[in-house]
Amino acid sequence: MARVNAFPNHMGARSIVATLPEALIGFQATRTNRTPSATARIDALISFLLKSRAGSAEEISLAVVKTERLQLRSITRLVRGEMIMQGVKATSWGELSAAEQLYYSLRLEEEVNKQLQLPIYKCNKQWAAKLLLQEKMKGERQCKKRREEKATEQN
Numbered sequence: 001m002a003r004v005n006a007f008p009n010h011m012g013a014r015s016i017v018a019t020l021p022e023a024l025i026g027f028q029a030t031r032t033n034r035t036p037s038a039t040a041r042i043d044a045l046i047s048f049l050l051k052s053r054a055g056s057a058e059e060i061s062l063a064v065v066k067t068e069r070l071q072l073r074s075i076t077r078l079v080r081g082e083m084i085m086q087g088v089k090a091t092s093w094g095e096l097s098a099a100e101q102l103y104y105s106l107r108l109e110e111e112v113n114k115q116l117q118l119p120i121y122k123c124n125k126q127w128a129a130k131l132l133l134q135e136k137m138k139g140e141r142q143c144k145k146r147r148e149e150k151a152t153e154q155n
Contacts, residue, residue, distance in 0.1 A: 008106060011113065011121040018127040020044040038135050042069055045128055049118055071116055076132040079108045080140075091141055093134040105129035 023036040023044035035041070046068045047060045083104055090096050096104070105126040112120050112129075120128040 008102060008126070011109070012119070014122055014124045014126075016045065016048070016123045016128075018124065020048055022047055038131050039069070041131065042072065042128065045120065045123070046072070046118070049120070049122075053117075068116065068118065072112060072118070072120075072132060073136070075111050075115055076108060076136050079104060079111060080133065080136050082107065091137065093130070093137050101130065102126070104133060108133060 019035055019041060021044075023040045027036045027040065029035075036044075043065050046065050050060045050064065050068070051057065088096070088100065090100075093101065106129070108129040109121040109126065112118050123129070
């Protein structure tokens with residue numbers, strides 16, 4: 001882990017901001033909700049990366065963006081499984097140490113780059129990888145809570 005964490009920018013410079021302008025389209029900030037949803041931010045990132053890969057300014061279809069998002073989440077599930085296999089007991093992203101957060105976000109960036117050739121490693125402070133893993137862990141907690149509530153209702 002220390003070797004990987006020592007060079008977080010080894011794949012290239014990081015320059016993509018956490019909230020791209022596309023994510024703000026149709027978003028109304030409120031007193032309690034100041035940033036767009038995770039899905040909107042990831043969709044905007046995917047669209048931005050696919051446009052830059054193609055070298056064109058034409059719009060990417062929503063179906064293509066959705067397919068890429070689902071593949072990103074699939075890879076995120078694999079990295080989460082890797083975390084569990086390595087003995088990580090944390091159920092929320094905040095329970096992990098900073099070194100663990102950095103390690104697993106870098107692992108996710110590597111896997112996404114290897115499998116999808118999608119350079120999410122260009123995101124400042126690994127925001128996309130951290131967001132994907134955070135959302136996965138949040139979903140696991142919510143699923144567990146629903147199962148427990150359902151089990152108590154049946155008893």
